[in-house]
Amino acid sequence: MRVFLRFCIFFITISIQAQGSISGNFSPAKDFKWLIAYELTPNGERYTKDTAVKEGAFTLEMPVTAQAGMYRLVYAVPQDEFYIDIIYDKKEEVKFNFDLQDGLTITNSIENKWYNEYFSKITTAQDRLLEYYVLGKDSIKEYMAILKELQTLQDTYEENHANTIAHKFIKANRSYLPTEYENLETFLKNKKQHHFDHLTINDPILQGSNFLTDKFASYVFSALPVNITTKEQLITEVIKNVNVTASKIANTSTGFQVRSFHQLWNIADANGMAEVQDYIFKNFLKKAAIANNDQKLVDDLEMASRLRIGAISPNITWEINGKKKSLSTIDPAENYLLIFWSSTCSHCLKELPTLHKELKEYEDLKVIAVGLEDDAINWKKVSATLPAFNHAIALGKWESDYAKTFGIQSTPTYFILDSEKRFLAKPESDKEVVEFLEN
Structure with missing residues (x-):
């Protein structure tokens, strides 16, 4: 839940500087336990202070070193969803009430x-x-x-x-x-x-807030000709707007550029604009993230791009009777099912035998089961009980190349591909696999 609150702190000086405070009440009280304040800077969030919320009430003592600007009060996780953005100017004592149903009421x-x-x-x-x-x-x-x-x-x-x-x-x-x-x-x-x-693009307070990045997003995705009739035209115009925006923020900090381009990338992702995502990443976001020493963001976005719906799956190889096989050269089928599992995974040992039985009726389906293993001993025994599947092994388990390439965080993980080996769906369970194939 996002609420944009202008916030000012009453700052008193009596021989020494006193701390300002933010106080208020949350409702329902049982749903709020802790409050964390972050200063919003052009390069991202910076921790400032935290306090307990007791019976719905809180008082957040701000450090005397806290600068005037935009702050984010996080009251739940994930913190990018449950927060109140405020402006703190060290002049007003601020009090407010916040209710999950009725929202924010400023009382002072x-x-x-x-x-x-x-x-x-x-x-x-x-x-x-x-x-x-x-x-x-x-x-x-x-x-x-x-x-x-x-x-x-x-x-x-x-x-x-x-x-x-x-x-x-x-x-x-x-x-x-x-x-x-x-x-x-x-x-x-x-x-x-x-x-x-x-x-005023170079103003640090505006950069720290969502104001400018929202303005950029509005321009890129809304400032469009009224006579657009095709998706190709839409993509072309949006990319033109991306280029204009990039020119406007070229002289800002790399951290602010990363935030700006990442938001545009996310909006393109939410609207199924893969071409726009790729353009933003290849031409602007990747360079800015590397310059900002954020290799993790680069890796995460590259993985999201290669696994997104519609993308062609990375290749997988395995051996059958000494002969090398691969996803890229396997016999044609209407659908392909990729299963990432482990012979030491209890959920896998429960789901896969049932799924193996149910999938026998799907003649135009090829299944590739990739075992994430520490060694091949147990894998050979278990995989032999699933003869209808094509079996590949990834030694090194979570650190294996396949686990990293496909972003595997848990087993079993499923991917359904179309006849061209493009991602169609990412079912959460064996039941969802069958339901998707049935429909």
Whole structure:
């Protein structure tokens, strides 16, 4: 659950600097045990402080060395899902209540209220402009009234809240507004052209938050021509937008570039844009990650790419009666099933015999079972009881090449391939394997 909260700390100086605190209540109380604060920097999260949540209440004492900026309050795992993002300016004492059903209520933070009020009002007005176009309205008077409201809101909040951290976000959020009526196609074209006009990309507080990366994502995947009719056209335009974004952040830190490109990669992944994923990774993300000494991210994304649905499976080799066989040269079939198992795995010894029996009726299916083993002794005995399977062995178990290539974390692990040996599905159990093949 993601909540964006403007946060300020009341900072007192009486001969020495005192600590600021964040206090509040969580509900239902039983669901909250601990709270961890991280400073959000251009290069990622930096641990700041943590505290227990007792009977739903907490007080988080912030270190006197904590800098003004964006902070993330993590209240559950996974921490990239359960958090509250805040801005801490060391001036206000902040109190809030958070309920899993009703969300966030700020009980003491004027600047937070300014921030939330601005984004609420500007979003409502922007929705009215979008509705005007979507409904095909033709009243110029109504159109100009909406533009005036948007302009007035933006000017008022920028002028009234200068010298605050909120002002950084308000000013950077200023978007293109026409001075006279424009049809939808012209408006979107001009809006795209001016998308980056007010984004202070090198501001460390904006970089630390999700604000800029969300703006980049909006540009890449939403600032598109209205006349796109094919997926090929869509991919081409998105890649053009990726290139523009890359040019805008070329002089930022490698850590910030990694975060920005990784978010674009994830969105492309969620939308089935494999070509965009590969383009981002090969041209920008891999280089930035290596420069940022993040080889693990490179390895993880390379593995995700080679195992994604639609990708051709890496090859597997084995021997039958002294003759070498491989997945790439095996006889044609409608489907192939890859099983990664171990002769010392109790779940495998329970599932595989049953699956072996059930799959005998599938004549146009080839099964390759890869044993992740420390030695071949027990594997030979057990694999012999599954004669309908093609058997390969990967000595070294979890450290074997096959385990690393296919990202095996547990056994048994299943992959179903199509006739071209492309990944079709990744069933979680033998039952799911059969269900997929039946359907």
